[in-house]
Amino acid sequence: MAERIIILGGGVIGLSTAFELRRRGFEVAILEIHSFGGQASGAAAGMLAPYSEIGEDPDDFFRLCLKSLRSFKKWQQDIKEVSQLPFEYTESGSLHCIYHEADLLSMETRQSWQKEFGVEARILEQSALKQLEPELSNEIIGAIHYPEESHVYAPDYVKSLEVACEKSGVELYDHLQEIKLHEWENSIRLTSKDGRVFEGDQLVISSGAWAKEYEDVFSLQFPIYPIRGQICAYQLEPARINHILYSSQGYLVAKENGTLVNGASEDIAGFETSVTEKGIRRLTNWNYHILPFLKQLRPFHQWAGLRPATQDGYPLIGRLQQANRVIFSAGHYRNGILLSPVTAEVVADMVSKQSTSIQMERFAPERFS
Ligand SMILES: Cc1cc2nc3c(=O)[nH]c(=O)nc-3n(C[C@H](O)[C@H](O)[C@H](O)COP(=O)(O)OP(=O)(O)OC[C@H]3O[C@@H](n4cnc5c(N)ncnc54)[C@H](O)[C@@H]3O)c2cc1C
The missing domain is CATH 3.30.9.10 (D-Amino Acid Oxidase, subunit A, domain 2)
Known part of the structure; x- marks a missing residue:
C-alpha cells in the first residue's frame, strides 16, 4: 500500500510538493489553516529571475535556483495539462x-x-x-x-496547482484554523480545531513564514x-x-x-x-x-x-535527523515561486528515500540547532 504523506501549508511550496508526490504514487493530504495560496504565494510578482536576484559568487543556492528555472517550462506544462486551468508563463x-x-x-x-x-x-x-x-x-x-x-502570474499559477492537486487525487483541507501535531515518532497524527484527525506515515512542514512555531515541538532552532x-x-x-x-x-x-x-x-x-x-x-x-x-x-x-x-538567507529543506518521519521545507524568502519545482522534486526524493542529485547539505534544517 502507498505511504500516506501529510503536508502542512498550502502555499506554492506545499502545493507543488503535493502535486509531485501524488504523481509519484503517494497518498497525499494537504492541510491549510486559511486558504490555499492566500499568503506570500498569491502576493508574489512571479519572477523567475535568479540571475538578477543573485549577484554574488555562485553557490549551492544559485545552483538550486538555476535548476528550478530550467525545469520550469516543463513543470508548468505538466500542471496545466492536469489542471486544464491555464496561467501566464512568459519567457x-x-x-x-x-x-x-x-x-x-x-x-x-x-x-x-x-x-x-x-x-x-x-x-x-x-x-x-x-x-x-x-x-x-x-x-x-x-x-x-x-x-x-521569465515570469508567471502567481495567483493563477497557485490556483492551477491547487486544481491540479485536486484532480490528481490529493486530499485538500483548508480553513482548518488551528492544527496540532500529536505524534511524529511511530506514525504521524494531527488534529484540527474542529476535532478532525489526520494520520499518515510522513509529514512535510511547508508553512512558510509561520514554520518557526515548530521550534518548541522539536526542540530545534528554525530561525524563519x-x-x-x-x-x-x-x-x-x-x-x-x-x-x-x-x-x-x-x-x-x-x-x-x-x-x-x-x-x-x-x-x-x-x-x-x-x-x-x-x-x-x-x-x-x-x-x-x-x-x-x-x-x-x-x-x-x-x-x-x-x-x-x-537567518542566513537560505531555505531550510531536509529530513529532521531526530524526527525521521518529518521533512522541513520552508524559508524560501524572495524566491519561492522560482524554487517551487526544484523543492517539490527534492522533497519527493527525500520522501521516497531516493538519493537526490542536488547538493542539499547547505540547506539542512537543523543547521542552526
Ligand atoms: C511582495 C512579494 C513579491 C514576491 N515576488 C516573488 C517573485 O517575483 N518570485 C519568487 O520566486 N518569489 C517571490 N516572492 C516570494 C514568494 O512569494 C515566497 O517565497 C513563497 O510564496 C513562499 O511560499 P510558501 O508556500 O513557503 O509560503 P506561503 O505562500 O506563505 O504559504 C504558507 C502557507 O502555510 C499556511 N500555514 C501557516 N501555518 C500553518 C500551520 N500551522 N498549518 C497549516 N498551514 C499553515 C499559511 O496560511 C500559508 O497559506 C515574493 C513575495 C512577496 C511577499
Missing part, C-alpha cells in the same frame, strides 16, 4: 539596469561567472537597450540582458521570520513593456493582462499584511527612474505579503 527575458559607469565592472564580473553555468547574458549600452525597450529612462546607462529569465513585501500595479493601455525591468531599487513586470507590477519594499512588521503609504511611496518615488511615464500614473492596486526569510 520575457529581463534587463538588469544600471545607472553608473562604476556598476559596469560588477556586471562584467557577474557575466563572467554566470557564463560558466551556460547563462546567456549580454551587456547592452544605452542605444542597444533603447531598441529593446524604447520607454526606458535616459538615466539608465546600460543593462545586462538575460533572455532566459516574516519580511513584509509591499507591491503595487499599474494598468497600462496598451501594454508597452516587454521585459522584466530590474534595478537595485525595485523591479517592474508587465503581465499579459496589461498590468505592470512594481515591487517590492521590504520591512519588518510581524505578521501584518496591511499596506502603508510609506511602503508604496518607496516604490513610486523610484519607479519613474526606470520608466519616466510612470510619474504621471497612479497604481490602481496595492497589496502585501510575508516572505519567509531565514
Whole structure:
C-alpha cells in the first residue's frame, strides 16, 4: 500500500510538493489553516529571475535556483495539462539596469561567472537597450540582458496547482484554523480545531513564514521570520513593456493582462499584511527612474505579503535527523515561486528515500540547532 504523506501549508511550496508526490504514487493530504495560496504565494510578482536576484559568487543556492528555472517550462506544462486551468508563463527575458559607469565592472564580473553555468547574458549600452525597450529612462546607462529569465502570474499559477492537486487525487483541507501535531515518532497524527484527525506515515512542514512555531515541538532552532513585501500595479493601455525591468531599487513586470507590477519594499512588521503609504511611496518615488511615464500614473492596486526569510538567507529543506518521519521545507524568502519545482522534486526524493542529485547539505534544517 502507498505511504500516506501529510503536508502542512498550502502555499506554492506545499502545493507543488503535493502535486509531485501524488504523481509519484503517494497518498497525499494537504492541510491549510486559511486558504490555499492566500499568503506570500498569491502576493508574489512571479519572477523567475535568479540571475538578477543573485549577484554574488555562485553557490549551492544559485545552483538550486538555476535548476528550478530550467525545469520550469516543463513543470508548468505538466500542471496545466492536469489542471486544464491555464496561467501566464512568459519567457520575457529581463534587463538588469544600471545607472553608473562604476556598476559596469560588477556586471562584467557577474557575466563572467554566470557564463560558466551556460547563462546567456549580454551587456547592452544605452542605444542597444533603447531598441529593446524604447520607454526606458535616459538615466539608465546600460543593462545586462538575460533572455532566459521569465515570469508567471502567481495567483493563477497557485490556483492551477491547487486544481491540479485536486484532480490528481490529493486530499485538500483548508480553513482548518488551528492544527496540532500529536505524534511524529511511530506514525504521524494531527488534529484540527474542529476535532478532525489526520494520520499518515510522513509529514512535510511547508508553512512558510509561520514554520518557526515548530521550534518548541522539536526542540530545534528554525530561525524563519516574516519580511513584509509591499507591491503595487499599474494598468497600462496598451501594454508597452516587454521585459522584466530590474534595478537595485525595485523591479517592474508587465503581465499579459496589461498590468505592470512594481515591487517590492521590504520591512519588518510581524505578521501584518496591511499596506502603508510609506511602503508604496518607496516604490513610486523610484519607479519613474526606470520608466519616466510612470510619474504621471497612479497604481490602481496595492497589496502585501510575508516572505519567509531565514537567518542566513537560505531555505531550510531536509529530513529532521531526530524526527525521521518529518521533512522541513520552508524559508524560501524572495524566491519561492522560482524554487517551487526544484523543492517539490527534492522533497519527493527525500520522501521516497531516493538519493537526490542536488547538493542539499547547505540547506539542512537543523543547521542552526
Ligand atoms: C511582495 C512579494 C513579491 C514576491 N515576488 C516573488 C517573485 O517575483 N518570485 C519568487 O520566486 N518569489 C517571490 N516572492 C516570494 C514568494 O512569494 C515566497 O517565497 C513563497 O510564496 C513562499 O511560499 P510558501 O508556500 O513557503 O509560503 P506561503 O505562500 O506563505 O504559504 C504558507 C502557507 O502555510 C499556511 N500555514 C501557516 N501555518 C500553518 C500551520 N500551522 N498549518 C497549516 N498551514 C499553515 C499559511 O496560511 C500559508 O497559506 C515574493 C513575495 C512577496 C511577499
